[in-house]
Amino acid sequence: MSSSIALSVEELSFSYGGKKALSQVSFKIQSGECTILLGPNGAGKSTLFSLITRLYDTREGRIELCGFDVKRQTCLALERLGVVFQQTTLDMDLTVLQNLRYHTALHGMGRKQAEQRIQQELERLAMYDRRFEKVRQLNGGHRRRVEIARALLHKPSVLLLDEPTVGLDVPSRLAIVEYVHRLAAEEKLAVLWASHLIDEIYPDDHLIILHEGQVKANGMVDDVLKASHAPTIKDAFYALTQGDQI
Amino acid sequence: MTNRQEMDVHSLKELSAGQSCMVSLLHYWRAMWGIIWRELWRFVTQRERFISALVRPLVWLFVFAAGFRAALGLAITPPYETYILYEVYITPGLIGMIQLFNGMQSSLSMVYDREMGSMRILMVCPLPRWFLLLSKLLAGTGVSILQVYVFLVIAWFYDIQAPLQGYFWVLPALLLSGLMLGALGLLLSSFIKQLENFAGVMNFVIFPMFFMSTALYPLWKVKESSALLYHLAQYNPFSQAVELIRFALYGQFNQLAFIYTLVAFVVFMAAAIVGYNPSKGMMVRKGGT
Secondary structure, three states, rough: OOOOEEEEEEEEEEEEEEEEEEEEEEEEEEEEEEEEEEEEOOOOHHHHHHHHOOOOOOOOEEEEEEEEEEOOOOHHHOOOOEEEEOOOOOOOOEEEEHHHHOOOOOOOOOOOHHHHHHHHHHHOOOOHHHOOHHHHHHHHHHHHHHHHHHHHHOOOOOEEEEOOOOOOHHHHHHHOOOOHHHHHHHOOOOEEEEEOHHHHHOOEEEEEEEOEEEEEEEEHHHHHHHHHHHHHHHHHHHHHHHOHHH | OOHHHHHHHHHHHHHHHHHHHHHHHHHHHHHHHHHHHHHHHHHHHOOOHHHHHHHHHHHHHHHHHHHHHHHHOOOOOOOOOOOHHHHHHHHHHHHHHHHHHHHHHHHHHHHHHHHHOHHHHHOOOOOOHHHHHHHHHHHHHHHHHHHHHHHHHHHHHHOOOOOOHHHHOOOHHHHHHHHHHHHHHHEEEEEOOHHHHHHHHHHHHHHHHHOOOOOOHHHHHHHOOOOHOOOOOOOOOHHHHHHHHHHHHOOOOOOOHHHHHHHHHHHHHHHHHHHHHHOOOOHHHHHHO
16 A cells, blocks of 8 residues: 555446446545546436445445545545535634634634644635625635635645535636645645536546546556547547547 | 555544544533534524514413403412412413423524535534434524523513512423523424425414414313313423423422423434435435435
8 A cells, every 4th residue: 555545446346226336436635646536417426435434335336535445434535535525614603713613613623723723724724804794795716715715724635616616706716726726735635626627627637537437548648648548638538538518 | 555554544533533532422421512612602693683583472471361360260289389470470471482482483594504514514514413402402492592581581570579589490390491492492393394384384383383372271071161172282292391491480390291291302302313314314305404
């Protein structure tokens, strides 16, 4: 086992009743690496996230976070995980600060440490001055920033983002994409970013193409392009998924 | 991987597990307090919810009970030592009503949180799920106790006064009854997939539980009209919770009611934990949190 492997998914399968959502999915993500999980709606991205976060039970296959089995060592594994879900999970009637304090309490952080971490993360995203505002008063982009700050408060080793830019305007989207890529490089964070937007992929990213619950490609962007004999990611995606729309 | 490397990985895992245990008590305490604080804060800042929670029992007390006073004669029954007004009899039942509605309200908010996604943040934090549910339950019970004491203060000015020490002894009774009714709500919320289905809970759980209980009439009075209703009321856990509160409010301990309520709480809570377990419960069938 390499010490830099932060997330390992092995032969993972999942069904909703008789409908197969994931089939024999396997991949590994290293620290400091930004991995884009590319797939159209219904590819199984959100199901995969629910399994990694233990919202669903892993019945076939195995998931390890920093060496801890998510099924058997759930708490130890979840301690190392930060998540930004597709839907906003902030409490609209609480302020930014109250939402973040709630998260630090759930992660057992003391008041002093919590305040310090909240300030650091909010300042990095230029949201510290807005900490006393109710979340309801923030626009979509700012809410996303708060959710990213919250996911990082307990210094996770792995950050999961499930289509975090959906519904945002272009500048907000680009800012978040750039910020998360920088985080992965500077903080040695392993990032798994589910997306169906090709322009969110950087040339040096790790790319996983998921289609109908199966991994169709898994490697660095260049390697995926070479293997699929395609000049662009869009072409590679079409080739690998037989022309399905992203 | 060499044996040495395997051992290192193994030791690292054990070390992390050990460190985790050392800090866990403080972690548990902070998380529980965080959950309780959030629930209390939300309640006191939602003024409409606070007022509507009080209006319901007050209408029953001021309108329904006042109207029934003349129609219903009550014999002396424990814990009362003299003839009492119907308003006095109904007060513990209305306290139970506050907690029953609050328990269901909490479960409603769980369904809402699940639909809206904020429940996920709770469920992915690194603590056992049973503990998170218990904390959520305690938080909801705390809110209901707050409502009950405000109701009791208003009732005091309406001349419905229990012995002073009763206001102290009723606290542990409220804690247990609140936990039991909250656990029932939690259990129901694990079955309910959509918010729309919650109307069924009102019709099939809250109303039957309330009306088929000792909240409005004593058991002997129910027996006079129907033997079946008498048995239903007798074995209704809500009746036992109301009796626990009624006796505690007069500084007395009702052992049967205590055991019955405690057992009901354990059963409901255990079932709710199973219901929320990703490996076993309803979540598997629903494919959601």
